[in-house]
Amino acid sequence: xxxxxxxxxxxxxxxxxxxxxxxxxxxxxxxxxxxxxxxxxxxxxxxxxxxxxxxxxxxxxxxxxxxxxxxxxxxxxxxxxxxxxxxxxxxxxxxxxxxxxxxxxxxxxxxxxxxxxxxxxxxxxxxxxxxxxxxxxxxxxxxxxxxxxxxxxxxxxxxxxxxxxxxxxxxxxxxxxxxxxxxxxxxxxxxxxxxxxxxxxxxxxxxxxxxxxxxxxxxxxxxxxxxxxxxxxxxxxxxxxxxxxxxxxxxxxxxxxxxxxxxxxxxxxxxxxxxxxxxxxxxxxxxxxxxxxxxxxxxxxxxxxxxxxxxxxxxxxxxxxxxxxxxxxxxxxxxxxxxxxxxxxxxxxxxxxxxxxxxxxxxxxxxxxxxxxxxxxxxxxxxxxxxxxxxxxxxxxxxxxxxxxxxx
Amino acid sequence: xxxxxxxxxxxxxxxxxxxxxxxxxxxxxxxxxxxxxxxxxxxxxxxxxxxxxxxxxxxxxxxxxxxxxxxxxxxxxxxxxxxxxxxxxxxxxxxxxxxxxxxxxxxxxxxxx
Numbered sequence: 001x002x003x004x005x006x007x008x009x010x011x012x013x014x015x016x017x018x019x020x021x022x023x024x025x026x027x028x029x030x031x032x033x034x035x036x037x038x039x040x041x042x043x044x045x046x047x048x049x050x051x052x053x054x055x056x057x058x059x060x061x062x063x064x065x066x067x068x069x070x071x072x073x074x075x076x077x078x079x080x081x082x083x084x085x086x087x088x089x090x091x092x093x094x095x096x097x098x099x100x101x102x103x104x105x106x107x108x109x110x111x112x113x114x115x116x117x118x119x120x121x122x123x124x125x126x127x128x129x130x131x132x133x134x135x136x137x138x139x140x141x142x143x144x145x146x147x148x149x150x151x152x153x154x155x156x157x158x159x160x161x162x163x164x165x166x167x168x169x170x171x172x173x174x175x176x177x178x179x180x181x182x183x184x185x186x187x188x189x190x191x192x193x194x195x196x197x198x199x200x201x202x203x204x205x206x207x208x209x210x211x212x213x214x215x216x217x218x219x220x221x222x223x224x225x226x227x228x229x230x231x232x233x234x235x236x237x238x239x240x241x242x243x244x245x246x247x248x249x250x251x252x253x254x255x256x257x258x259x260x261x262x263x264x265x266x267x268x269x270x271x272x273x274x275x276x277x278x279x280x281x282x283x284x285x286x287x288x289x290x291x292x293x294x295x296x297x298x299x300x301x302x303x304x305x306x307x308x309x310x311x312x313x314x315x316x317x318x319x320x321x322x323x324x325x326x327x328x329x330x331x332x333x334x335x336x337x338x339x340x341x342x343x344x345x346x347x348x349x350x351x352x353x354x355x356x357x358x359x360x361x362x363x364x365x366x367x368x369x370x371x372x373x374x375x376x377x378x379x380x381x382x383x384x385x386x387x388x389x390x391x392x393x394x395x396x397x398x399x400x401x402x403x404x405x406x407x408x
Numbered sequence: 409x410x411x412x413x414x415x416x417x418x419x420x421x422x423x424x425x426x427x428x429x430x431x432x433x434x435x436x437x438x439x440x441x442x443x444x445x446x447x448x449x450x451x452x453x454x455x456x457x458x459x460x461x462x463x464x465x466x467x468x469x470x471x472x473x474x475x476x477x478x479x480x481x482x483x484x485x486x487x488x489x490x491x492x493x494x495x496x497x498x499x500x501x502x503x504x505x506x507x508x509x510x511x512x513x514x515x516x517x518x519x520x521x
Contacts, residue, residue: 186422391419406465407442 002092005221012217016104019210026203033195034393054103061139065148090220115313116174123398157358161218163273163325171318172366183308204261215275229275232283239287240267263291269320274328277340282331329355409504415497416489424488431484437470
């Protein structure tokens with residue numbers, strides 16, 4: 001047991017926890033005024049709901065050592081998950097420190113999907129969807145990639161901090177839900193604009209801050225690898241933000257705050273799978289290019305196909321996540337992390353195909369499972385709010401509260 | 409020339425706008441206001457404490473029209489804003505003495521359109 005490592009991982013868990021409220025503000029600023037509480041509430045309730053799911057059975061399903069679809073039931077209710085290290089996951093910190101760090105990942109992942117169906121999902125349906133999705137999509141995929149006996153892990157797929165498990169997974173779920181739930185009302189006459197851009201910037205700042213815990217913390221020790229992850233994370237975020245601002249400037253005439261914030265998040269998403277395997281030059285390339293791909297997804301592909309991914313959860317997280325996972329197969333180097341692998345540019349083209357395979361598996365599974373869960377929830381409670389509730393806004397129709405007063 | 413002031417349910421604004429466009433009325437001013445009529449409205453709850461304020465959120469439209477546009481405008485607002493429940497709002501129609509377009513200095517009917 002190492003006290004430095006333990007302190008670092010606990011602190012990292014706290015940083016990652018803050019990302020969910022950060023995401024709440026990031027998304028909350030983007031929606032219309034009448035829906036901001038709906039988004040904040042969805043994020044905060046996920047923090048409550050999945051914290052409990054995780055200690056009761058989510059952690060066991062994800063990480064209990066067993067080959068198969070799930071990790072199994074050996075660690076239900078944290079039975080056997082104590083204060084001594086569990087060497088196969090993290091040899092120098094208490095097992096519960098690893099557990100609670102992972103809990104924060106399980107919480108933010110379903111929260112990311114909110115961006116796709118924002119402003120039109122019933123709260124009861126959301127609760128059920130989040131619980132089922134975490135249990136039947138996040139937990140198994142997490143097990144495949146990170147758990148002992150996980151088959152993608154055994155195949156050699158690299159995912160340092162959650163490119164496939166978190167971002168592609170949530171991004172595909174976002175696409176499926178956005179398409180199936182359908183467009184928001186009145187979109188053609190009245191394009192919704194973000195109601196509070198400073199909230200978007202606040203959320204971006206909190207996400208960037210929290211992402212140090214997400215990526216550096218994934219080293220699970222206060223060591224050189226954690227520092228590498230910290231540095232490349234900061235570099236890729238910076239490159240992503242700068243690059244999106246430039247693309248905006250060239251293509252739309254002005255560099256926008258919204259674009260810069262989106263680029264920063266895209267950079268953070270893209271560096272996530274490779275943070276512990278790539279060096280800082282590669283991080284620059286990953287960050288600069290991700291904004292180009294996400295910009296095309298958000299600005300060209302989305303309007304062309306006409307799906308209403310309200311806040312671009314697919315366009316940023318899935319596209320950025322796929323680029324990040326594939327880029328890990330290109331740029332990974334054993335000089336950064338001897339426990340990792342070399343990528344295509346370091347003489348090992350095989351790694352690229354392993355990454356590609358892991359991406360495809362995640363895409364296909366998340367697509368099918370999300371669709372099934374959506375249909376089930378729709379059958380039980382009905383997913384979409386009725387037209388009047390949608391027009392009045394989720395704040396008043398789902399929570400009977402308003403975010404802002406006009407005259408006291 | 410008339411000045412019409414309509415008080416409507418906020419969530420009906422989009423529909424009313426579309427109806428007005430269909431009727432060929434493109435000039436409106438919109439503001440968010442508080443008020444109450446006979447309706448009790450939606451009570452809001454803050455951490456369990458019921459807020460029983462009887463001022464409800466409404467949207468106020470101001471529309472200046474020439475006399476021949478009064479009826480189509482009224483019909484458009486009725487069509488877009490009516491649900492049949494209390495709280496649908498009111499339309500007030502006032503005589504308007506003058507109208508001046510700032511850009512050109514035109515006055516009267518010409519300044520409205």
